Amino acid sequence: MPNKTHLLRQLENISGKDNVLSSPEVLKPYSHDESATDEFNTMPVAVVKPESTEQVAEIVRLCAEEGVPITPRGAGTGLAGGCIPVEEGIVLSLERLNRRIHIDPENMSVTADAGISLKQLYQVVEEGDLFFPPHPGDESAMLGGIVAANAGGARAVKYGTVKHFVRGLKVVTADGKILSLGGNLMKSSTGYHLMDLMIGSEGTLGIITEVTLSLLPKPGTIMTMVAPFKTVDEAISSVLPVLNLKIIPFAVEFIEHSTIRCVERLLNKNWPVKSGTASLLIILDGPDEDRVLETAEKIGKELENHGALDILIAEQREKQAEILELRSMIYEALRPGVGELYDVCVPRSEIGGHVQFIHELEERIGVPLPTIGHAADGNLHSHAMKYRLEDGEMKEPIKDFAEKNSLLEREIFADVFKRGGVISGEHGIGIIKKNHLIANLGKDAVDMMKAIKQALDPNGILNPGKLF
């Protein structure tokens, strides 16, 4: 670490005085992300906010020379501590790299600065009568961040996660070079897939400053269905029969009603069905209302054959928005009591078994584990709660939560490994899950990752302490 005053002055020379922060109160928001624990929060030495790829490259060159670690940061909406800085390091915030977003209708793509938010992206894409299917959750997330984490979301069943939509990236390397990877191309077999290596690398191999994404034609209509079941097991078991109709819905979620109660209380709104203990939430897209309604009715019939107590089809935008709001606010509602948020992904065929295991664990260890999941893609979120839950309210604290949760963690991950799954479906590894990476992927695979890290960032200045 060089002289701090000297470092700050040099950063100011690059990005301007107003764009280098160093007083503790303004640094604080940059010491954490949105994960449930504050255990890893760390104050950086400074935050610098470049406004161009060239400035990012200059900052990286400076830090490489001075040996100062850099943690790149988008909106800080991550859930694995991926953008938490290290002591003696700086945060390189992409928030001001947010001026350019350009739709290319002929190539059905959009090119945008890494600091453009998902919300801005959806708006511009909608205005262009086009469509970006993934919806990884919090719309304040920035594009660089969602690519760096290979974010997923509920809408990955039919169209895939973010990585399936990345066509090109501009990246600053650990030695401050600017690389354009991929391009506005639909095909390439031209050399190693460096772009795909950068996706999901959580800022440890390069800093993403610009993103080109594939778009699709905007679907004529989107429809949302909710079907309640007597048990969560029945809900999950009816996913496969739906897929066997040769229909791939846009999204298929399962939600236990005990979980949704917390959100009903928070928002003072009601989940549209009352019967049963769990719902399937299915979203369909298609060319027009008649066709999608026909599909929805076909699915409804199949769900009833498999125990659905009711079928609700929401066609109006407002009704759909309300249902999705309730679904999307689950983490928000639970968060004050969440000790750990799991993000496992198992083969689709293993979801039922894993959820059953979670329920047994809940009973056996005595920690509430409200669980929701992307039922058709195998990605589940169990929330280990520090408080007893009763009718959507948090009651007294769970005794010895920390010990119980480390037991939970071991058991949940062991079950996931047995089923051929991974510890992160969409949140990333960051700091929070890194101790489990070898257990999940094996030492040889992690050694290969470390060899790549060593080759591309020999001095370890890009987002140190993450992943492994």
Next chain:
Amino acid sequence: MPNKTHLLRQLENISGKDNVLSSPEVLKPYSHDESATDEFNTMPVAVVKPESTEQVAEIVRLCAEEGVPITPRGAGTGLAGGCIPVEEGIVLSLERLNRRIHIDPENMSVTADAGISLKQLYQVVEEGDLFFPPHPGDESAMLGGIVAANAGGARAVKYGTVKHFVRGLKVVTADGKILSLGGNLMKSSTGYHLMDLMIGSEGTLGIITEVTLSLLPKPGTIMTMVAPFKTVDEAISSVLPVLNLKIIPFAVEFIEHSTIRCVERLLNKNWPVKSGTASLLIILDGPDEDRVLETAEKIGKELENHGALDILIAEQREKQAEILELRSMIYEALRPGVGELYDVCVPRSEIGGHVQFIHELEERIGVPLPTIGHAADGNLHSHAMKYRLEDGEMKEPIKDFAEKNSLLEREIFADVFKRGGVISGEHGIGIIKKNHLIANLGKDAVDMMKAIKQALDPNGILNPGKLF
């Protein structure tokens, strides 16, 4: 290079006496691939045919110890020299690793040995009432090879190339370790995307021995349309209006009639339309005949508005097969006269301009360049012919072809770079295109590739001499 007899004996100990070839006449087929030039053909010291991943790993460990370079090989259907061995090296042929292919209907996936052919894959998938969209051409190609080259094909417009369908790989590393990358999972944000790095790495970073691919529900029906136009320019210009109908066809090809004449002669069959100088070939998939026919008619009307002289819709399987056979045999028909096969990919919006440039070049340099292309995904194949073409027949040789072709190559690639394109859309770089990689991607990107190669295969024993 160790003592040859000693090496052969050790290989025989691993894979059995019958599975180690070393006499020149049996080695010859392993000295080349299907590319047009024989300039790079090289005889290996031996060919070994392991029958399991474990045997592959043993062979790699042996060769690593003895310093013997290994060139992995599938069916040898590549078009860039990617599986051509080096002198003093061996070929590791995956042809006997072809016993297991297993459909998993619940997870809509298939797991197969790397030596299973595309033909076998399509058959098993069809029997399972499922669907593997990519069709990279020659059906004798093996799965390991199509993944190693990130093969594409005509059917990539709607569903993407092979890389979009790979869920998991078993790979043997340069030090003979066996890694399972990915999994039967639809989502993962668990560490670097090593699997994506292996895809398209042409056997230089690891040897793929098993592949897990995503499948889709089998479409209810597939329909093929052909629309002739007065000029190829008009044909290409009407692709965008079709996409603007919010319809993404399964495949969109443009074919000049002067090119198809060669195939008509070879097969003694006729292209279904006679008028015009170029056709668009469009393939549609959908849930049932009525809906797809409705879509086809909508497209037909749009094409007529943009100058189509006729619209032919083929619904019967046999008629469709005949049209596709004519299309797919183009390389076969031209091959005896092809000096170089180009495989460039440009942004979709640049195809028209590039084809126009190809025609100007043809005139100016005096080399016939019959060109076909995947019109909606920007991937074009120009065939530099060593003979003058007249009504589909090859006539007298082009004088000074070699000099003219090196001029062509420079000009074609320069035009592609100007348009933001790449030198390979789907065939790979192999040996044949490696001298252009830096000009295409820049030295910094290629240096990054070399650093990765060095990190994962420090002794350079996996497929040396390829890519860079």
